[in-house]
Amino acid sequence: MSILDTLDELTKERKDHIVPKNDDGTLGKAQKITVKPLIVQIREATYSSSNAKSGSAAQPSTRSVLDFDALTIYANITSWIRAWCVLIELETHNDPVSDLRRWYMYWSSLNPDDNETSERHSKMREWVRQIKDHLDPPKEYTPKYPCPVCGHSEWGDMINGGGLWPVKVTYRLTEEGSRYDDRALCRRCQIVWDGADAVAELGEEMVERHAEGGSC
Numbered sequence: 001m002s003i004l005d006t007l008d009e010l011t012k013e014r015k016d017h018i019v020p021k022n023d024d025g026t027l028g029k030a031q032k033i034t035v036k037p038l039i040v041q042i043r044e045a046t047y048s049s050s051n052a053k054s055g056s057a058a059q060p061s062t063r064s065v066l067d068f069d070a071l072t073i074y075a076n077i078t079s080w081i082r083a084w085c086v087l088i089e090l091e092t093h094n095d096p097v098s099d100l101r102r103w104y105m106y107w108s109s110l111n112p113d114d115n116e117t118s119e120r121h122s123k124m125r126e127w128v129r130q131i132k133d134h135l136d137p138p139k140e141y142t143p144k145y146p147c148p149v150c151g152h153s154e155w156g157d158m159i160n161g162g163g164l165w166p167v168k169v170t171y172r173l174t175e176e177g178s179r180y181d182d183r184a185l186c187r188r189c190q191i192v193w194d195g196a197d198a199v200a201e202l203g204e205e206m207v208e209r210h211a212e213g214g215s216c
């Protein structure tokens with residue numbers, strides 16, 4: 001994915017088709033839908049009282065009208081965009097969507113080097129992931145092995161909580177049920193395995209180390 005694709009995902013509305021599944025499992029008629037830019041989706045999530053994410057299982061009385069996690073993500077992205085604009089002395093208009101697009105147009109005309117480009121791109125990809133993880137949490141599981149890097153089998157502390165087995169694997173499923181976007185994180189040493197190959201290697205290493213250590 002190029003930096004421009006990532007920019008579009010964050011800031012540009014797109015049309016898509018969905019094919020609804022009927023109750024009897026047959027496919028319905030394809031429908032055209034409009035997918036809002038991710039920054040708009042997270043902004044809307046901040047004040048949506050009816051959002052259907054995991055929190056909706058809470059008691060109505062304790063359910064917050066303001067989604068603080070969404071607000072934190074949105075505020076963080078907004079302040080990054082403002083900082084990027086300030087760096088190239090570009091005025092901001094208090095609208096992160098158009099500010100980010102205007103920033104990109106001007107910044108890319110300044111011929112940034114590869115280093116800077118990849119830095120900016122990876123920050124933008126981080127936003128995409130944060131927004132998607134919030135709006136549509138990935139599937140996850142916890143392998144019951146110690147982290148092969150730090151060697152620990154527990155994580156966390158008394159105040160923030162934690163537990164056994166620090167490595168958490170997350171992934172997403174396509175409509176057809178195939179897996180993508182594999183990622184693993186050690187919640188103890190914060191190391192990340194990014195991509196299906198890296199996660200597969202991690203799995204092998206965990207099992208191998210366990211075998212070397214003998215049965216306990």
Ligand SMILES: [Zn+2]
Binds near residue numbers: 187
């Ligand atoms: Zn670790």
